[in-house]
Amino acid sequence: MGAQTPVTTSTSTNTRPHLQLYLHRIDRLRDREENWLPYALPKGHARPGRGDEDKVTSVLLSIIYHHAPLPAVVAASPAPDRDGGGNAASDGLVPETTLPVRNGLCAVRQENPATIPASVPESPSGSFSDPLSTHHQSRDKRAFVGGELIRGWTNGDDAVYASDYFICANDGVGAWSMRPRGHAGLWSRLILHFWVAAMQEDITQPRSPGQEYRPDPVKYLQAAYERTLKATSGPSDCQGTTTAAGAQLFYKGDAYDSEAAVPLLYATNLGDGQVMVVRPSIQEMIYKTTEQWHWFDCPRQLGTNSLDTPNDNAVVDLIELEEGDIVLAMSDGVIDNLWEHEIVENVTRSVRRWENGEGGSADGPRYGGANGGMTFVAEELMTAAKVIAQDPFAESPFMEHAVEEGLPMEGGKLDDISVVAALCRRNI
Template identity: 30%
Template sequence: MEAPCSCRQQPFVPKFLLEAGAGMIPHPAKADRGGEDAYFICDRGTCMGVADGVGGWAEVGVDPGLYSRELMSHAKKAATTCEPGPNAPQHLMEVAYLSTLARGSSTACILCLENERLHASNLGDSGFMVIRDGELVFMSPQQQHEFNFPYQIGSADSMSDTPQVARRFSVEVRQGDIVVAATDGLFDNVYPDEAASLVSASKERGENAQAVAVTLAQFARMRAADPTHLSPFAYGAQQLGYRYFGGKMDDITIVVAFVVAAAQPKL
């Protein structure tokens, strides 16, 4: 059964909003079909999410991007009527999962802001970070069955995980914080402290959230293409005894959001 969405006696009046923008760079071999990642940013400025379609579906003639894009589309639609609260991200994930008809499977990370609390449900190796004054203050852990085999939700024939196994988080945020949600194309190639420094410096230069997301995506792509870079993916592989060096080419999708004060209604 899906998690109930938050209910209130009075309409929710937000104290803070997510001023968000996205950057996407598909894998070069998948660029003709737009890659296999997807994202959403709700129009109310309270919810956002990313998803990474599982590439193995291409082997049976299914475009892996169809599932992730439909999943995020349904999550965005559900966000228009879901009030922010601790259960909101899980509710959006479960509604989107039940509504998605495409074949395939995907990781998913959904975030909803409720005043000073950022609530999240994360399933798989996509994830999010909270950055404050140039420093990383929170990063969600990955969910993997084994190395390079993340948790995933999917269609009935996918033998995937269920949304109920998603990890749930509630993180304190402040005005001026930067929230980064991304697929593993970022996390496999850029270390968290690097990402925190880069987005903070970009914001300090006056870039808006979308420009910051694009800057970070371009940096991740540069690292993915560098055969001499000891990437986070390479480091993890070597720790398990694999012979791997360099970046990991992949779709890269990043949503960056600034936590900003919401306009308060006049009394």
């Protein structure tokens, strides 16, 4: 993210945290099949003109992201068998169902992020029965914090996540790359990681009879903010700020009655990322979050020296979904280059093309973008944003905003481009 940070000073001289991120070269779209869950909870953007039940709603997800215009590389943590990393099928929250999902991942990068020192080595195992007795954490090519794999994926300064019930796109403020201890990509990833962790802890905590779980995304984001401050302070000093945009799937009504349960989306935003809901059946956008700014190109942000906090500044909206709705979590690399109607047209067109047999092989019926279509939807949206971002003569929302501020500018905005696309579908 090429945005500004509202702070300019720092006095700490501590070293960077004992965390580790490695770059892995990716030259293909990677699909991974996961077991999918209903609701996954215990009782779950032409130019101008300008429970435990298997029977409620489920979501199909795809992640596509782009980091400016050069070689294809992505910092990614391979999916573990348990907690952390990317898309854990159920995150250990509820029993698995049989509905599969495929996630797509692709990226191109402009430059490598700052290097983070290796994790603190662990003592060798004292038993041959330990299957990891020859393994050293300092040689592990995955990112750890507090002994736990960091959830999600990193794309430049962006971080994205998708699980059975939650999607997220955080955008680290790139200006921190000019600071000696600045690492916006780490901040966006840690906020994401701890956001999901706090959510999981609340979902799985014991409750008395009659006491029902209700999502509280701002509470989870506040906890994530506080934990990230702690993890990046003291001897682990590392500076940065990030925006946050996430959507948690829940329901209203009777989870035990598939007809009565209505999918309910908790959309949370702080900064200039965006959650958008597109209804392809009527080719309309039915919801989007509102961008939050201090001034032009300086969004509200969480982190070092910023006065913004989730409790004070995050906004949550509740949106009733219908089967076939597509939920998007996007960094500003998308919405700075594509207008709202372009996003809707692109998503709707991609769904129709998928239904007509384009976009690759399907795992089953292709209606509405099911069985692999979200990968195609996200990839097409990312490609459209990338075309404008790389065109110095294009008309773009970012250019329009700059002109409104009296700044001479033309063309798109080169930035990290991250998209998570999710399809709402009833699990029969």
